[in-house]
């Protein structure tokens with residue numbers, strides 16, 4: 001890829017008011033699928049609300065004239081074929097799944113914005129040189145199954161539908177069963193076509209989900225890299241017993257032990273200093289009754305750092321410290337690491353290009369690291385990938401209170417439109 005430059009920008013800036021109107025409408029339209037009465041959105045992988053959202057999106061893309069198809073795991077694509085289709089594809093998009101009771105913008109923004117940009121470009125400039133596609137990745141969050149990036153992981157070849165991990169949701173349903181029930185992965189013997197070999201670039205537009213842009217008063221976050229992330233589940237086994245007849249000195253209380261462990265990890269993370277973060281976000285106790293000493297507790301740890309070495313040493317120290325705490329209380333501790341994502345640097349050339357666009361179009365911008373994980377980090381393993389942020393009000397995300405103003409959303413889609421033009425239309429955009 002040669003370095004960008006003004007020549008790759010269309011002379012006229014994208015028509016922001018046109019982009020903005022259809023973008024806002026698309027975001028609110030998508031948020032109806034999986035909406036709850038308190039303003040939250042829940043679309044867990046392969047559930048009804050997820051299926052309805054993908055189906056509605058497929059129909060909308062089809063009506064808009066895109067060529068629409070699903071792959072075997074449920075990633076949904078909309079395609080505009082290029083003048084030279086064999087030369088490859090420029091892909092943009094994000095994920096359709098949400099956390100439980102999440103917001104309207106996480107993932108959905110990148111899809112709504114990608115669709116808006118594609119349709120605008122096609123209307124304004126006609127057929128691109130390279131194929132231009134949008135993807136709605138089937139899963140990114142890992143909210144239903146203990147597995148993240150199942151959608152982009154299949155596209156990049158990290159996972160494959162003929163080797164579905166043997167994992168289960170809270171109701172005991174396996175990932176494979178859930179996939180089959182949603183109508184995917186049903187022809188076990190066919191050659192899978194999930195993995196993409198034709199991608200020239202992947203661009204993801206996303207809300208920041210933090211407060212850097214708001215604090216800096218900037219419109220665009222140019223993401224240089226994404227933190228490494230480990231997720232583990234710990235199980236603490238003590239002894240369930242009568243809450244009235246068991247003296248304090250004779251107890252093996254799994255929850256009292258787990259509580260100490262949570263506090264220990266918070267202090268340990270603080271002692272590492274920023275950007276180390278560690279969170280116990282899910283905890284289940286058994287039998288969970290007022291008059292029974294908890295016999296078993298399982299809890300998760302989500303730990304992140306931009307330096308992979310620091311992250312590993314935090315996790316080793318935490319495991320050793322937790323082991324000591326368990327031993328002191330006569331508890332049995334086991335752990336299972338189910339996510340280990342290395343820190344990833346985004347493509348430097350594309351990142352520089354985003355900065356050039358901001359300079360030329362007068363968007364204020366900040367270079368930054370992402371503390372949240374994204375499909376873009378997985379896609380970067382198979383093609384040059386860029387991640388672009390717009391502000392999140394109050395830095396709030398994974399909550400119904402997620403909010404980004406119409407103007408801020410429009411700035412992002414304008415940058416995306418310019419970037420996609422340069423990549424897919426301008427012959428100088430050849431990578």
Ligand SMILES: NC(=O)NC(NC(N)=O)C(=O)[O-]
Pocket residue numbers: 106140141142148149209229371372373374
């Ligand atoms: N953008 C996200 O919210 N990503 C989340 N999900 C993954 N898979 O990282 C996260 O927890 O950071």
Ligand SMILES: [Zn+2]
Pocket residue numbers: 099106141398
């Ligand atoms: Zn998220």
Ligand SMILES: [Zn+2]
Pocket residue numbers: 095106107140206
């Ligand atoms: Zn997201």
